[in-house]
Amino acid sequence: DAEITQSPRHKITETGRQVTLACHQTWNHNNMFWYRQDLGHGLRLIHYSYGVQDTNKGEVSDGYSVSRSNTEDLPLTLESAASSQTSVYFCASSETRTGQPQHFGDGTRLSIL
Amino acid sequence: RKEVEQDPGPFNVPEGATVAFNCTYSNSASQSFFWYRQDCRKEPKLLMSVYSSGNEDGRFTAQLNRASQYISLLIRDSKLSDSATYLCVVTSNYGGSQGNLIFGKGTKLSVKP
Numbered sequence: 001d002a003e004i005t006q007s008p009r010h011k012i013t014e015t016g017r018q019v020t021l022a023c024h025q026t027w028n029h030n031n032m033f034w035y036r037q038d039l040g041h042g043l044r045l046i047h048y049s050y051g052v053q054d055t056n057k058g059e060v061s062d063g064y065s066v067s068r069s070n071t072e073d074l075p076l077t078l079e080s081a082a083s084s085q086t087s088v089y090f091c092a093s094s095e096t097r098t099g100q101p102q103h104f105g106d107g108t109r110l111s112i113l
Numbered sequence: 114r115k116e117v118e119q120d121p122g123p124f125n126v127p128e129g130a131t132v133a134f135n136c137t138y139s140n141s142a143s144q145s146f147f148w149y150r151q152d153c154r155k156e157p158k159l160l161m162s163v164y165s166s167g168n169e170d171g172r173f174t175a176q177l178n179r180a181s182q183y184i185s186l187l188i189r190d191s192k193l194s195d196s197a198t199y200l201c202v203v204t205s206n207y208g209g210s211q212g213n214l215i216f217g218k219g220t221k222l223s224v225k226p
Contacts (some may be wrong), residue, residue: 042218099145
């Protein structure tokens with residue numbers, strides 16, 4: 001069955017370090033998204049991609065970057081981790097751009113000390 | 114006005130009760146609407162799409178009122194397993210992000226024996 005997987009599931013790191021969260025989907029979806037979820041804020045869009053070599057900033061993109069070198073993967077990088085980036089991160093994908101539901105990965109719990 | 118607004122709850126109901134959640138959205142041009150379910154510390158999962166004519170899936174009924182920019186979810190004969198947070202989701206209609214999903218903060222439901 002097609003799926004979307006995130007790794008690691010949990011990570012603890014220190015401020016200032018570079019961190020990369022992996023997202024891999026086997027749906028062959030062109031559209032991929034990264035969200036963070038914090039209490040009181042719901043899901044907020046960090047970055048998204050509509051296809052290979054395409055990346056776009058979302059609502060809360062500062063301090064994050066993504067790259068899309070193939071259809072299956074959209075890694076999220078925290079260039080210099082800050083305590084404010086402690087959160088649960090979800091990756092998602094969808095088949096088309098125009099309002100299709102998104103399929104989510106299991107999430108990565110990231111703690112920055 | 115926030116883009117998607119939901120009553121955060123919690124809604125505490127006994128098994129077998131009927132419960133209704135409401136959601137309002139600000140963008141009159143939104144084209145697609147969904148309800149997602151999120152269990153504690155898990156990823157959001159699509160519960161159902163919401164169609165203009167209203168739609169039903171077993172014990173769940175979703176309705177859309179475009180004139181009032183209002184979406185509802187009705188759960189009949191509540192089960193313990195329905196306990197979760199329910200997210201109202203609409204599509205963005207802003208420029209390059211047209212079609213992306215905007216998530217409400219969610220309404221928490223707790224079904225008690």
